[in-house]
Amino acid sequence: MSSQESPARExxxxxxxxxxxxxxxxxxxxxxGACSLLAESALSDKPSEGGQDATSTGGxxxxxxxxxxxxxxxxxxxxxxxxxxxxxxxxxxDGESCCGxxxxxxxxxPSxxxxxxVPCPHTLCVGGHxxxxxxxxxxxxxxxxxxxGCEVDLRSDPERCGGCSLRCPSGAICDEGQCACAxxxxxxxxxxxxxxEIDGSSDPANxxxxxVTCGPNMECRGGVCGCAAGYAxxxxxxxxxxxxxxxxxxxxxxxxxxxxxxxxxxxxxGCACASGRLDCDGAPGCEAITIDPTTCxxxxxxxxxxxxxxxxxxxxxxxxxxLAACDSSCVDTQVSPFxxxxxxVxxxxxxxxxxxxxxxxxxFADCDPVAPGCESDLTRDPRHCGACSTTCKPGAxxxxxxxxxxxxxxxDCGTACRACCSDEDxxxxxxxxxxxxxxxxxxxxSTGCADGEQCCSLVxxxxxxxxxxxxGGEICSGGACIPPCGGGLVAxxxxxxxxxxxxxxxxxxxxxLSGRECRTGQxxxxxxxxxxxxxxxxxxxxxxxxxxxxxxxxxxxxxxxDVGDGALYDPARDTWSTIGNEGAPSPRVLATAAWTxxxxxxxGGGSFASPLxxxxxxxxxxxxxxxxxxxxxxxxxxxxxxxxxxxGTRLLIWGGSAGGAxxxxxxxxNPIADxxxxxxxxxxxxxREGVAWAWSGTELYLFGGEAGExxxxxxxxxxxxTDVWRSLPSAGAPSPRxxxxxxxxxxxxLVWGGQDxxxxxxxxxxxYDPAADAWRGIDDKGAPSxxxxxxxxxxxxxxxxxxxxVAGGRSGVTLRxxxxxxxxxxxxxxxNMSAAGKQHAYGVxxxxGTxxxxxxxxxxxxxxxxxxxxxx
Numbered sequence: 001m002s003s004q005e006s007p008a009r010e011x012x013x014x015x016x017x018x019x020x021x022x023x024x025x026x027x028x029x030x031x032x033g034a035c036s037l038l039a040e041s042a043l044s045d046k047p048s049e050g051g052q053d054a055t056s057t058g059g060x061x062x063x064x065x066x067x068x069x070x071x072x073x074x075x076x077x078x079x080x081x082x083x084x085x086x087x088x089x090x091x092x093x094d095g096e097s098c099c100g101x102x103x104x105x106x107x108x109x110p111s112x113x114x115x116x117x118v119p120c121p122h123t124l125c126v127g128g129h130x131x132x133x134x135x136x137x138x139x140x141x142x143x144x145x146x147x148x149g150c151e152v153d154l155r156s157d158p159e160r161c162g163g164c165s166l167r168c169p170s171g172a173i174c175d176e177g178q179c180a181c182a183x184x185x186x187x188x189x190x191x192x193x194x195x196x197e198i199d200g201s202s203d204p205a206n207x208x209x210x211x212v213t214c215g216p217n218m219e220c221r222g223g224v225c226g227c228a229a230g231y232a233x234x235x236x237x238x239x240x241x242x243x244x245x246x247x248x249x250x251x252x253x254x255x256x257x258x259x260x261x262x263x264x265x266x267x268x269x270g271c272a273c274a275s276g277r278l279d280c281d282g283a284p285g286c287e288a289i290t291i292d293p294t295t296c297x298x299x300x301x302x303x304x305x306x307x308x309x310x311x312x313x314x315x316x317x318x319x320x321x322x323l324a325a326c327d328s329s330c331v332d333t334q335v336s337p338f339x340x341x342x343x344x345v346x347x348x349x350x351x352x353x354x355x356x357x358x359x360x361x362x363x364f365a366d367c368d369p370v371a372p373g374c375e376s377d378l379t380r381d382p383r384h385c386g387a388c389s390t391t392c393k394p395g396a397x398x399x400x401x402x403x404x405x406x407x408x409x410x411x412d413c414g415t416a417c418r419a420c421c422s423d424e425d426x427x428x429x430x431x432x433x434x435x436x437x438x439x440x441x442x443x444x445x446s447t448g449c450a451d452g453e454q455c456c457s458l459v460x461x462x463x464x465x466x467x468x469x470x471x472g473g474e475i476c477s478g479g480a481c482i483p484p485c486g487g488g489l490v491a492x493x494x495x496x497x498x499x500x501x502x503x504x505x506x507x508x509x510x511x512x513l514s515g516r517e518c519r520t521g522q523x524x525x526x527x528x529x530x531x532x533x534x535x536x537x538x539x540x541x542x543x544x545x546x547x548x549x550x551x552x553x554x555x556x557x558x559x560x561x562d563v564g565d566g567a568l569y570d571p572a573r574d575t576w577s578t579i580g581n582e583g584a585p586s587p588r589v590l591a592t593a594a595w596t597x598x599x600x601x602x603x604g605g606g607s608f609a610s611p612l613x614x615x616x617x618x619x620x621x622x623x624x625x626x627x628x629x630x631x632x633x634x635x636x637x638x639x640x641x642x643x644x645x646x647x648g649t650r651l652l653i654w655g656g657s658a659g660g661a662x663x664x665x666x667x668x669x670n671p672i673a674d675x676x677x678x679x680x681x682x683x684x685x686x687x688r689e690g691v692a693w694a695w696s697g698t699e700l701y702l703f704g705g706e707a708g709e710x711x712x713x714x715x716x717x718x719x720x721x722t723d724v725w726r727s728l729p730s731a732g733a734p735s736p737r738x739x740x741x742x743x744x745x746x747x748x749x750l751v752w753g754g755q756d757x758x759x760x761x762x763x764x765x766x767x768y769d770p771a772a773d774a775w776r777g778i779d780d781k782g783a784p785s786x787x788x789x790x791x792x793x794x795x796x797x798x799x800x801x802x803x804x805x806v807a808g809g810r811s812g813v814t815l816r817x818x819x820x821x822x823x824x825x826x827x828x829x830x831x832n833m834s835a836a837g838k839q840h841a842y843g844v845x846x847x848x849g850t851x852x853x854x855x856x857x858x859x860x861x862x863x864x865x866x867x868x869x870x871x872x
Contacts, residue, residue, distance in 0.1 A: 080116065110135070121149025137177070139164055142507070142801050148825055159697075162456060162465060170195025170648015170697075171721060184223060185721075186210050189427065194672065195648040205410070210427070211444075215241020215407035216380075216399035225407075239406035240397040243380050260285030276312065276337065289338065291329040303328075348373020363401070393417060413441055420444050432461050513851070514574035516871065523871050526834055530855060530867030534576035536567040538856045538863040540842035541589035541792065543602050547622065551853050552600050553844050554579070554620075555588050557608045559863060562587035568622070571851060571869055580625035585618040590792060592644030594651050598623075599671055601651045603630060606640045606658075613638035613658040619671055634676040636667040641792045645695040647720045652700060654679065654718070655691060662687040662707070668720055683725040685716035690738030690791070692751055701744070701768075703728070703751050704737045711736040711757045715768070732775030734766045739788035743797045743804040745824050747771070750804050752778070752822075754788045761786035761811045767824070782829035784820040787811045794839070796854070798847030800872055807833055807852060807870075808845070815839045821872060831872070838864050 061070035069078050071088035078084060078101055083091045085098035092103035099106070099116035106112050106128055113125035120130035122138035134140060134150035141152045141164035152160045154177050159167050161174035168179035169187060172195060181187055185196035186203075188210035198206045201223045204214040208223035217231040218241045227233060227242035234244035234255035244251045250258050252265035259271035262285050266272050273279055277286035280299035288295040293303035296310035303315035310316070311323060311330035319330035326343035333339050333356055338346050340353035347353055350364040351373045360366060360374035367376040367388035376384040378401050383391055385398035392403035395417030405417035413421040418441030420426050426435035426444035432455030433446040449461035456465040462479030464470050470481035478494030485496035492508035499505065499521060502512045506521030515528030542556030547568075554566030564587035566579045585591070591605030591614075603617030615638040617630040636642075642656030647668070654666035664687035666679045685691075688705030695701075703715040713736040715728030734740070740754030740762070752765030763786040766775045787809030789795025794815050798805040807819030819833035836854055843857020844867075855867035 121151060122153075123149045148802070166456070172196050189672075197649045197672075211410075213407045213410040215239065216397055216404060217242040217245075218407075239408040240380070241399075241407055243397075245379065262286030274337075289329075291331055291336075291338070293328045348375075350374040350377075411441070416441075418442065432456075510850075511572065512871070513571045513869075515869070526870055526872070527836065528869045528871070530569065530571075530853075530869060531574050531576065532865055534567075534578075535569075535865065535867070536565065536576070536578075537563070538865045539563065540857050540863060541608070542566070542844055542856075543591040543593035543605065544844040544846050545593040545595050545600060546846050546848045546853075547595045547600060548597070550622075551844070551846055551848070551855070552579070552593060552595070552620075552622075553855070554584070554593065554600075554602055555591055555605065557589050562589060562608050564588070569853070569855070569867070571848070571853065579620065579622070580627065583618070583627035583629065584620070585616055585627075585629070586614075588614060590641040591617070592642050592653070594644045594646040596646050596651075596671060601630070601644075601646070601669065601671060603644060603651065603653060603669070604639050604642045604656060606638070611640070611658070611660040613640045613656065615639070630669065630671075631674045631676060634667070634678065635669075636665060636676070636678075637663060639663050642666070643693050643700070645700060648697075650720060652679070652718075652720050654700060655685075655687070655693075655702075657689070662689040662705075664688075679718065679720070680723045680725060683727065684718070685714075685725070688712070688738075690754075690788075692740035692742035692754065692789070694742040694744040694749055694797075696744045696749070696770075699770075701728075701742065701749050703742060703749075704734070704740050704754060706738040706757070709757065711738050713737065717770070728768060729773060729775065732766060732777065733768075734764065734775075735762075737762050739790055739795075739810075740765070741789045741795060741797055741806050741809070743799055743806065743822075745799055745804050746801070748824060750778075750822060750824070752806060753784070753786065753809065761788050778822075779828060782820070784809075784818070784829070785811060785816070787816050793842050794845075796845040796847065796852055798849075798852055800850070803830065803872065805833065805847070805852065805872060808836075808840075815841055833870060833872070836870065837868055838866055840864075 060073035061075040065075035068087065069075055071084045076084045078086055080098050082098045085092050085103050086101035092098050095105055096103045097106050097116060099112040104112050106114055108125050110120040110125040112118060113120045113130050114128035122135050124131045124133045124135060130149065137153060137155045138150035139152050139154050140150045141160050152164065154160060154162055156174050158172060158174045161168045161179050162177040168174055171182055171185045172179045173182050181196035184199055184201040186198040186200040186206055187196045188198045188206050200206055200208050202220050204218065204220045206212060207214050207220035207225050214220050214225035215238055217228050218225045219228050230246050231242035232244045232246055232251060232255045233242045234251055244255060246253065247265055249265055252259055252271050259265050262274055262277040263271045264274045273286035276290050278288040278290060278295055278299055279286045280288040280295055288299060290297050291310050291312040293308055293310040293315065295301065296303050296315050297313050303310050307315040307317050308328050309319055309325060309330050310328065311320065319325045323330040324333050324343060326339045331339045333341050335353050337353050340347055340358050341356035347358055349372065350361045351358050352361060363377060363379045364374035365376045365378050365384065365388050366374045367384045376388065378384055378386055380398045382396060382398045385392050385403050386401040392398055393416050395406065395409035396403045397406040405412050409417040409419055411418050411421045411425050420437035420441050423435055423437050426437050426446065432449050435444060435446045438445050449455055453461040453463060454465060454469065456462045456479065464476035464479060464481050467476045470476050473484065474481040475484055475491055477491035480494040482491060482494060485491050489496040489498055490508060492504055497504045499507065500518055502518045504510060505512050505518035505523050512518055512523035516523045516525060537558040539556035539558045542553045544551065544553040551569040555564060564584050565581050568577050568579060585602055588605035589608045591602050593600055593602045600620040601617065602620065604614055606613045615635045616632060618627045619630055620627050636653050639656030639658045643654045645652050651669040652666065656663055664685065665681060667676045668679060669676050685702045688707055691705035692703045693701060699717045699719050701717050704711065704713055713733045715733060716725055717728060718725050734751050737754035737756055741752045743750045749768040750765065754762045756762060763783055764780055766777050768775050784806055789809050795809040796807045803821040803823050805819060805821055809816045817835040817839060821830045823830050838859040840854040840857040844855040846853050850871060852870040856864060
């Protein structure tokens with residue numbers, strides 16, 4: 001197959017594709033308040049009806065007049081009548097309006113600003129108009145105060161906790177403006193990439209808190225260290241954990257439950273007489289032996305002179321053949337613990353007689369020739385750990401016959417086990433403390449922010465967190481107190497800037513990037529071309545992802561075949577740069593790529609010439625320009641074009657195809673430990689082709705798709721933190737379809753378009769609200785034309801923070817290049833995306849958060865070297 005041929009083998013398509021984008025236009029809605037104000041004024045001037053006293057209920061009201069609403073013989077609207085506001089005779093004062101049955105001043109009431117029912121979204125009401133000043137605890141993070149006010153609750157939003165740019169790490173919640181790990185989760189490495197990476201409820205190295213290490217033979221249950229089954233802490237020292245093994249003569253059923261002389265622990269009933277022993281005096285212990293002629297086989301059996309010998313069962317005149325006579329006892333010196341190998345040779349503690357030789361019980365050794373028996377417990381004696389000649393290093397303990405660092409000295413510093421080896425070992429997960437390893441590793445010490453600084457949301461020490469921390473009329477910006485900006489400038493990250501600049505176009509930090517200029521607060525033109533200088537060879541089916549400041553792409557198929565090279569594109573400077581190739585995965589197409597915050601993870605895919613998949617991948621470090629292979633142990637089954645998302649701590653892989661058929665299941669990859677764990681299969685989504693999917697930040701959402709010829713409208717959500725699947729409700733869900741678009745809109749999921757079982761493109765959709773666990777239909781008025789999204793071929797989505805972008809896709813055999821924006825606040829389709837210059841089928845299509853980047857791929861049947869960027 002030539003590289004120009006569209007690889008139809010990837011999907012059994014009856015359906016087409018295209019790519020596109022549209023410019024976003026913002027609509028202002030301030031006239032509503034004015035119209036409502038006129039209506040309220042008319043109601044406020046309504047003359048009193050009837051001649052009776054205002055408090056009289058009268059008798060002239062119709063029977064259907066609500067209870068309590070008949071005032072002075074007239075039925076009034078208690079929710080809006082100024083003379084009878086909420087109750088007959090309750091007149092509002094001068095300048096007040098009756099709103100919802102309560103008197104209020106619409107000049108300063110943020111719930112009824114300028115007119116009843118006109119709220120100010122978390123902003124102050126001044127003179128009957130919503131101001132741009134946010135109420136305490138809220139902020140205007142998207143710069144769009146006109147339509148949605150101060151939309152972010154800085155006290156509880158983990159994406160903007162305590163400040164618009166302060167995002168909590170994965171697994172963390174926002175509690176009163178400060179990031180904190182969700183219950184049982186811990187951030188022990190203090191790295192934003194990994195978030196709250198530890199489950200403190202079960203991690204024995206961080207049990208209940210970072211650095212709280214459970215000792216040897218201990219388990220972490222519910223965030224508390226406890227002894228593992230069969231072990232106990234008998235010496236009360238946390239350093240060696242549960243050092244005592246139960247079921248022994250020293251600690252039979254519990255600490256101190258020692259068996260008396262001549263007894264053994266049977267592990268179930270407690271202490272009992274050892275073989276050949278009897279308890280004849282009633283005192284603790286088994287002092288008598290069965291081969292003694294005075295207690296021959298039983299306590300009350302004494303041998304007579306004519307049968308003075310005892311063999312442990314009965315008295316006899318002499319010893320039988322094979323038994324030796326030792327002090328009138330007939331014994332088998334091959335097994336007797338009292339006469340082992342010869343008369344008078346007795347076994348000591350933790351010794352037994354085996355074929356006439358004294359041997360040590362399992363786990364014990366005779367390391368001191370002077371002491372009787374086998375006195376050294378090789379399983380827990382640090383002086384003789386595993387062998388008499390093995391001594392553990394200082395600070396270490398002996399666990400199951402191996403030296404290990406203790407709970408109080410968990411760090412192996414080479415020559416000794418210590419509390420810490422370096423300052424890095426003392427991290428407490430708080431970005432506002434300095435952590436130091438002191439006294440040669442004996443302890444960790446953490447100190448707070450320096451004088452003149454304060455902790456802001458556990459993220460960093462700064463001069464100020466909010467303007468309330470500043471004095472002298474200064475304001476807080478970028479963690480620093482600065483004088484208020486004048487001359488039409490606004491504060492942005494500690495500087496006064498113009499919102500007419502290309503770096504801050506219409507809003508703080510809204511950079512237009514290369515190829516555009518700022519006009520009247522908007523970046524223009526909507527589409528900007530990408531340079532070809534330094535660009536990699538044109539290709540299709542490459543892996544790509546946004547890495548925070550650049551587009552990463554790798555692999556795919558060029559005119560010469562499958563490749564294993566790649567590049568980075570910087571849209572701020574419109575430049576390309578190569579990436580390192582040494583140690584990179586083998587050349588392939590349709591691999592997935594995800595960004596952790598410091599590394600790119602590339603996995604799966606396969607050869608262009610075969611429908612089979614791969615289960616290998618690599619980790620790329622952009623700073624060092626180096627690759628390393630990913631472990632294949634417990635990795636998911638081989639597959640092409642799998643869904644791959646970064647959860648904050650793991651790479652989540654799900655679905656894909658292999659051998660021309662869809663596959664289900666997946667796994668979670670930990671790049672720090674280089675380990676895979678399988679994703680739960682309990683209640684999981686089945687294998688589907690053409691599944692619509694989106695990542696919410698906490699859950700992977702899957703909707704629709706088809707198996708065989710049957711389409712479905714089943715929906716699923718998977719939480720990788722809890723490893724739990726749940727089904728979405730069917731009531732109100734979109735009709736059965738495959739290849740639909742899916743966009744996560746901050747707090748809700750939009751599912752739109754796709755195609756039905758007959759391959760006919762759809763136009764409708766619905767929105768799923770996880771808080772209510774319910775679907776809600778959306779209006780098709782102004783929606784994009786019917787189309788479906790073909791995975792990795794055409795159809796792109798994005799979330800601007802205020803609008804969902806649906807672009808490209810396929811209508812019949814036509815690949816679309818246009819698109820549309822959806823506004824969840826107004827629940828309506830808005831601005832169009834103008835058409836892209838090329839189709840970019842099987843090309844790179846990545847949403848950066850502000851731009852859609854389309855590069856290379858097929859335009860018709862030809863690979864193109866072009867790239868373009870769309871900004872709503």
